[in-house]
Amino acid sequence: MKCEHTKYGRPANATKYRLKNARWSDYYIDVDSFGSVDVESMGADENDNKFTISQPTSGSEAPLFLIASVQWPDSVLRVYKGGSSDRRFQTALQNVNGGLKGMVPDPSIKEVGMMITVAPMGAPGANETDFPFMLSSYNWPNEYLYCTTFRWSVDVHRDDPGAGGYWFFDPPLPPELVEKLPKYKGKRCSINCGEVSAAARLGGAQRILAAAIVAAVAGFFLPASL
Numbered sequence: 001m002k003c004e005h006t007k008y009g010r011p012a013n014a015t016k017y018r019l020k021n022a023r024w025s026d027y028y029i030d031v032d033s034f035g036s037v038d039v040e041s042m043g044a045d046e047n048d049n050k051f052t053i054s055q056p057t058s059g060s061e062a063p064l065f066l067i068a069s070v071q072w073p074d075s076v077l078r079v080y081k082g083g084s085s086d087r088r089f090q091t092a093l094q095n096v097n098g099g100l101k102g103m104v105p106d107p108s109i110k111e112v113g114m115m116i117t118v119a120p121m122g123a124p125g126a127n128e129t130d131f132p133f134m135l136s137s138y139n140w141p142n143e144y145l146y147c148t149t150f151r152w153s154v155d156v157h158r159d160d161p162g163a164g165g166y167w168f169f170d171p172p173l174p175p176e177l178v179e180k181l182p183k184y185k186g187k188r189c190s191i192n193c194g195e196v197s198a199a200a201r202l203g204g205a206q207r208i209l210a211a212a213i214v215a216a217v218a219g220f221f222l223p224a225s226l
Helices: 204-221
Strands: 017-021 028-031 037-040 050-056 066-069 075-081 089-095 114-118 133-137 143-146 155-158 167-170
Touching: 028 075, 037 089, 075 114, 075 133, 089 155, 133 167
Parallel strands: none
Antiparallel strands: 017 028, 017 050, 017 167, 028 037, 050 066, 066 075, 075 089, 114 133, 133 143, 143 155
16 A cells, blocks of 8 residues: 555654553553554553554545554554454554565555544543544444453444543644544443543643652651661
């Protein structure tokens, strides 16, 4: 697939983003060379946790994005249908250049394209454009990336998955981009929805300050050394 596309102006076109889960704020999306998509908290500031965002000139009506890995620039985050069942959708990091030395055709932009939607729950974070977002397939816009309570893989949930399926971009998306994104208007989550973590809303400087306060309070209550 020839990714000839128009990128947004700075900072979007040069920014490397991490995708932080809104429910479990210490966890970021992590990908590997085999194509699996998970979340991790340890070592979550490496190139396999970082992505670039571009918007192809595909003529699509809704905003379509390619979310490419920094570690593997020819591979993008995507949702695909893993079987005949209507609900068998999975996540993957997929190389856009096909496979088997050209025997496997390149995917189309719409097959690997993603949508970014403003989540229905949670106030802005560090600034008024730092909302939690939902990530879904362009071909299947109601299939959203999310994390369950007992698994750290990034799975796919139909309709609103709750806070485990909301993500903060770190750093925040540019305001001019956020203004163009759709807001979620579908069926709301009703089971095991969770809440957007207060820590997930904090910007970098605020997180450092909060950590310092916690450390100071903890130190105050520690027994003096003999």
